[in-house]
Amino acid sequence: MPICCNQEGPAVKSLFTLSPFTMVNALFVNWVSFVMISGWVRPIWKRQHIFQTRVLPLPCWSLISGVAVFVITVGQLRAAPPSVDNLPCPIVLTQVAVEGSGDLIATPYPGTLVGVNRPCRLVLLQPGREPEILLPSFFATAEADVFFDGKKLLLAGKPEANAPWNIYELDLETRTLRQITREARDCRSPSYQSTQYILDAPLPWFQITLFRVLSEEASALTGTAVSSLFSCRMDGSHFRRLTVSHAPDLPGTLLPDGRIVFASFRSSYPHDPQVRLDLLAVNTDGTDPANFLPGIGARYKLMPTVIPHGLLGKLVFIESDELTPDGAGQIACVDLRRPLRTYQRLTEDRAWVYHSPCALPDGRLLVSRRPRTGGSSFALGIFDLEARAWTPLFDDPRYHELLAKPVAPRLLPDGRSSGVDDNASCGTLYCLSVYDNDLGDQGFPKGSIKKLRVLQAITDPKTAANRQPRFPFRVLGEIPIYPDGSFQVEVPSDVPLALQLIDEQGINVRTSGWFWVKGGVHQGCIGCHEDPERVPFNRMADALWEDRPRIEPSASLTVPDFVHDVWPIIQRSCLNCHTPPRTRPWLAPSADPAHPGPVSASPAFSYAQLVRSADTPSSAEAADAAPVYVVPGAARLSSLVWHVMSKNLAKPWDGEWPSRPYKPWPNDPEVQPLSQKDVQIMIEWIDTGALYDRQHPFAIQ
Known part of the structure; x- marks a missing residue:
């Protein structure tokens, strides 16, 4: 009915x-x-x-x-009941109730309304007519998207207060409502995808993208539950997870080529341990995730939208150097033709911040605005990119006007095909050459990289919250790198992965960002942080001549831990000097400040002294901060390794780390240097995460 x-x-x-x-x-x-x-x-x-x-x-x-x-x-x-007669076209927007003066919307997932427990509703604005509340019988509605012909809406809705959020489609001509998602709970921020097709299907079909918070996965990076993008067909079938990260991913937009650009929480720990929001791109089946704007713009970039104009189209987004509670910031953009070379900030407004831009048919932007310090609600306006001016359009002081979309036809992006096998437990990862990178003459010479180490992030809320150090992961396995720098390996699908390059000394010289591989697909890259605007030479990589090794999804490489491997070395070679009141750091506690001297040493105390400072962003970021003895995941940046090897092992691409001082091993005949085996144990222990006890890896120490 x-x-x-x-x-x-x-x-x-x-x-x-x-x-x-x-x-x-x-x-x-x-x-x-x-x-x-x-x-x-x-x-x-x-x-x-x-x-x-x-x-x-x-x-x-x-x-x-x-x-x-x-x-x-x-x-x-x-x-007085208003009539809206100056609209460029009909507009649908979300109104969120204001709860007092200076009210700000706070959410752990900026740019969304997830976790905002206050009344919200969809309102349709039409020229010359009074604003219309859509689906007034629903307890809450929000976050609409308009189909490409401008005649239908996707929306998130709750029919009742205790009902889960689900996705619905509303026909604006017949006013019929159809529910799309049912069994998947708390689906938010829906958007239309373009056509999808596979070889054995008679006709292409449309899909939608949606956003979900996964309470069963926890992010040690943000301290919140992980969130991801999902897709399904218009009848709710073929429900598929698209993004798989160790931190929240946020809603995005559809590019003219059919890919999705979305915001994702990231960190370049330990070089820059502060959390940031990057814009990533991914295919509509979840394959080939890639950084869309690496190292460009402000620290936090989110809420992307496209102004389509052929090759001259733009990607517009909100950015800020300090994350606001609702994600609001300044407006910036890049050209879709060369996004890495065309960044520009469109607003530098000290008094106002902006939220949820969306392109109008004439190329201007619908965008909401509020005072930077709060004090009044978000108002909807139009932003002219050429004049760089915002003009007010609609404002109800009792509500925040957000997430506005023009109800008008728009261009259909390119369709996409898919070879993903959702039942496959593995996918193939390959690389043409790890020596193709952005390091230039300072990079590692050919032949110096010997192994590839595969890591998996831990997102189990029962374990990730209790694991030391800050970014928990496990080592899945290692494979050799071929002489030409290529590799090929089968890895578990739909889990967050990272890669380490191991040199001839057994040291991790570079770590990738977190990514994932979909089941049954071959996912490759040219190199490691290579020039993204260059096409590689057509050559046959050595790794393709042989069968690829496979790392099982249940695999976990046995790695050194502190209790069983490193602690015996410290007892044997370090405690003689590093106990009160002798050389710091003290690896054993003092019995009494008035009577210095060590008491019985324990591995837990020593571990805390070595690892604690590396787990705080300030100490890993500033050169004059507290001593950083162990940087989990990076032995080359750990002063403990510098000390036992009498050498600063930081690389030229490690920022200011190569300039940090270090204390060499004592030049004393009575102090025997560590054996090469002991040094390798320490290096591998740190590079594989500085685990405390592999038998009880998730116990709080």
Whole structure:
């Protein structure tokens, strides 16, 4: 049965968009009324001698009358049901209730409304008509997207207060509502994909992208649950996870070539341990994730949208150097033709911040704006990219106007095919040459990289929260690198992975960002951080001549830990010097400050002294911070390794780390240097995550 939408809505229009005739007429009527009332009240006031007050002069009465008339007039105008007659086209937006002065929307997933527990609703604005509340019988509706013909809406909705969020499609012509998702709970931020096809399907089909928070996965990077993008067909079938990370991924937009650009929480630990939001691109089946704007723009980039214009189209997004509670920031853009060379900031507004841009058919932007410090709600306006000016369009002070979309036809992006096998437990990862990189002459010479180490991030909430150090992972396995720098390996699908390059000394010289591989596909890269605008030479890589090794999904390489492997070395070679009151760091506690001297040493105490400072962003970021003895995952940056090898092992691409001082091993015949085997154990222990106890890897120590 069709669900009809209410034609009435209390949303109001900005006072400054009312016609002059309406303003003058209301002022005149109220002024006449007030003159008549004051003419009757003033004589009575004169006769009330019991107040023993002087009668107010006529100018004071005029001033009081004027103020009262203005207040009454504004109140009447603000309460009047508005008609929206200056819209460029119909617009659908989400209204979120304001809960007081200075109100800000706070969410752990910026740019979304997830976790915002307050009334929200979808409102349709049409030229010359009153605002229309869509689906008024629903407890909550939000986050609409418009189909390519402009006749249907995707939306997230809750029919009742205790119902989960699901995705629905509303036909704007017939007002029929159809539910898409059912069994998958709490689906948000839907958007249409273009056509999808496979070789054995008779016809292509449309799909949608949606956003979900996964309470069963925890992110040690953000301290929140992991969130990901998913897809399904228009009937809710073929539900598939698209992005697989160790940290939250946020909703994105569809590019003209059919890919999805989305925001993802990342970190370049230990070089830059601060959390950031990068823009990544991925195919609509979840394959080939890639950084879309590496190292460009502000620290936090989110809420991307496309202004399609052929090869001259732009990607517009919100960015900021400090993440706001709602994700609002300044507007920036890049050209889709050369995004790495065309970045520009469109606003530098100290008084205002912007939220959820979306392109209009004429190339301007619908975008919401609020004061930087709060104090009033988000208002909807139009941003002109050429004039770089924002013009107010619609504002109801009782609501935040967000996530506006034009209800108009738009170009259909390119369709996509897929070879993903959702039942496959592995996918193939290959690389043409690890020596193709962005390091130039400072990079590692050919033949110096001997092994590839494969890591998997840990997102189990029962383990990730209790694991030391800060970024928990496990080692899945290692494979050899071929002389030409190529490799090929089968890795587990749909898990967050990272790679380490191991040199002839057994040291990790470079670590990749986190990515994933879909089941049954071959996913490759040219090199390691190679020039993304260059095409490689056509050559046959050595790794392709032989059968590829396979790392099983259940695999876990046995790696050194502190309790069983490193602690015996420290007892044997370090405690003689590193106990109170001798050389710091003290690897054993003092019995009493007044009577210095070691008490019984314990591995837990020593581990805390070595690893604790490396787990804080400030100490790993600043050269003058507290000593960093162990940087989990990077032995080349750990002063413990520098000490036992009497050498700073940081590489030229490690920022300021090569300039940090180190303390060499004592030149004392009584202090025997560590054996090469012991040194290798320490290096491998640090590079594989500085695990405390592999038998109890997730216990709090």
